Amino acid sequence: MTTPSSTSSEPTAVDASEALNASTALPSILELSRDRLTATLIELGEKKFRADQVWRSIYYEAVASFDDMSTLSKPFRKSLSEQYSISSLEQVMFVTSADKSTSKALYKLRDGELIETVLMRYESDGHRRNRKTACISTQAGCALGCTFCATGQQGFRRNLTVGEIVAQVIEMQRIAYAEDEVQMEQGKRTKGELQGVTNVVFMGMGEPLANYRNVVTAIRVLNDNQGLNIGARHITLSTVGLIPQILQLAEEELQINLAISLHAPDNATRSQTMPINQRYPVEDLIRACHKYADATGRRIFFEYVLLKEQNDSMEQAQKLGRLLNGLHCHVNLIPVNPTKLGPFDRTDMGAAKDFQGGLKQYGIPSTVRMEKGIDINAGCGQLRERAIDILGA
Numbered sequence: 227m228t229t230p231s232s233t234s235s236e237p238t239a240v241d242a243s244e245a246l247n248a249s250t251a252l253p254s255i256l257e258l259s260r261d262r263l264t265a266t267l268i269e270l271g272e273k274k275f276r277a278d279q280v281w282r283s284i285y286y287e288a289v290a291s292f293d294d295m296s297t298l299s300k301p302f303r304k305s306l307s308e309q310y311s312i313s314s315l316e317q318v319m320f321v322t323s324a325d326k327s328t329s330k331a332l333y334k335l336r337d338g339e340l341i342e343t344v345l346m347r348y349e350s351d352g353h354r355r356n357r358k359t360a361c362i363s364t365q366a367g368c369a370l371g372c373t374f375c376a377t378g379q380q381g382f383r384r385n386l387t388v389g390e391i392v393a394q395v396i397e398m399q400r401i402a403y404a405e406d407e408v409q410m411e412q413g414k415r416t417k418g419e420l421q422g423v424t425n426v427v428f429m430g431m432g433e434p435l436a437n438y439r440n441v442v443t444a445i446r447v448l449n450d451n452q453g454l455n456i457g458a459r460h461i462t463l464s465t466v467g468l469i470p471q472i473l474q475l476a477e478e479e480l481q482i483n484l485a486i487s488l489h490a491p492d493n494a495t496r497s498q499t500m501p502i503n504q505r506y507p508v509e510d511l512i513r514a515c516h517k518y519a520d521a522t523g524r525r526i527f528f529e530y531v532l533l534k535e536q537n538d539s540m541e542q543a544q545k546l547g548r549l550l551n552g553l554h555c556h557v558n559l560i561p562v563n564p565t566k567l568g569p570f571d572r573t574d575m576g577a578a579k580d581f582q583g584g585l586k587q588y589g590i591p592s593t594v595r596m597e598k599g600i601d602i603n604a605g606c607g608q609l610r611e612r613a614i615d616i617l618g619a
């Protein structure tokens with residue numbers, strides 16, 4: 227199992243330049259769908275059940291090497307390792323926050339693009355059990371140019387493949403399993419009880435619905451109960467609001483959570499920070515949300531990053547309350563994680579609570595959620611930015 231290169235209390239950059247130079251040429255086996263994997267192994271003269279064993283080893287056990295697939299014969303393992311690699315991600319940096327709750331990895335893809343993945347650890351709060359959430363990227367860069375987002379200021383590079391999306395969860399699974407094993411040794415977890423990653427959020431670099439087909443396929447892989455087995459209700463897809471794709475997603479019969487990055491209650495304010503609003507105005511977006519909620523029966527989550535003196539006034543809270551009135555939804559209020567590129571300051575906790583009070587007047591449930599990992603640049607795209615500073619990449 228791969229373990230994090232650093233879990234120090236101070237954020238630390240590790241293996242940077244060496245990792246950037248290394249690369250493997252073999253195709254990643256993660257790019258094969260389950261059907262394609264089965265067909266490929268049958269072509270190699272193997273029985274169908276071998277494909278099930280390989281699938282389980284990769285996605286459930288999260289093995290890092292074909293040598294670790296103990297249910298397979300040695301010649302078969304060798305043959306696989308001569309034709310495929312398991313992952314196409316190469317770790318460039320790994321940092322952990324001072325409170326150990328959040329780790330962030332920077333990965334280099336085969337073509338040199340850099341993407342970020344975050345692992346957030348939550349203690350049981352009495353209502354919910356301990357959980358580990360992987361926050362994953364779906365694109366290298368992003369074309370949508372939200373002004374508060376470091377990724378948006380880097381421009382679009384390319385869509386990630388299904389294998390590159392799923393590989394991020396497998397990497398986090400290896401880390402989570404390693405931590406479970408340490409807890410078992412310390413007697414804090416029942417022997418044999420591996421929890422691993424419990425939740426996945428599509429909130430890293432890129433707009434997931436702009437990479438629609440690969441993202442939906444990746445969700446089905448994550449959800450496979452012979453593999454990673456992440457329950458659909460433990461998967462959240464966050465979008466700025468691409469209306470045609472939201473309506474298409476409503477027809478996929480996935481029970482995932484949909485989160486909309488709203489960040490403003492009206493077109494004038496939203497267009498200042500989110501250029502996509504000029505194509506899909508707020509009223510049209512909320513209409514699409516009603517259709518989505520009606521078709522799926524699922525509650526919609528709204529992400530509202532609070533930007534000081536930009537979108538955090540009481541008047542804006544009440545406007546948001548009126549806009550969402552009658553929609554089955556929940557609002558997450560997030561005081562912004564300042565980026566060195568963004569022009570905005572953080573809304574303080576008192577003002578965030580006042581805003582929440584404004585929503586309550588309209589019966590809209592909300593939570594004030596502090597972003598994790600402030601000390602490790604855990605905001606979307608910030609670690610890549612830091613790596614470029616450090617590595618000159």
Ligand code: SF4
Nearest residue numbers: 368371372375378432
């Ligand atoms: S917030 Fe999301 S959609 Fe907007 S620029 Fe950043 S990555 Fe793209």
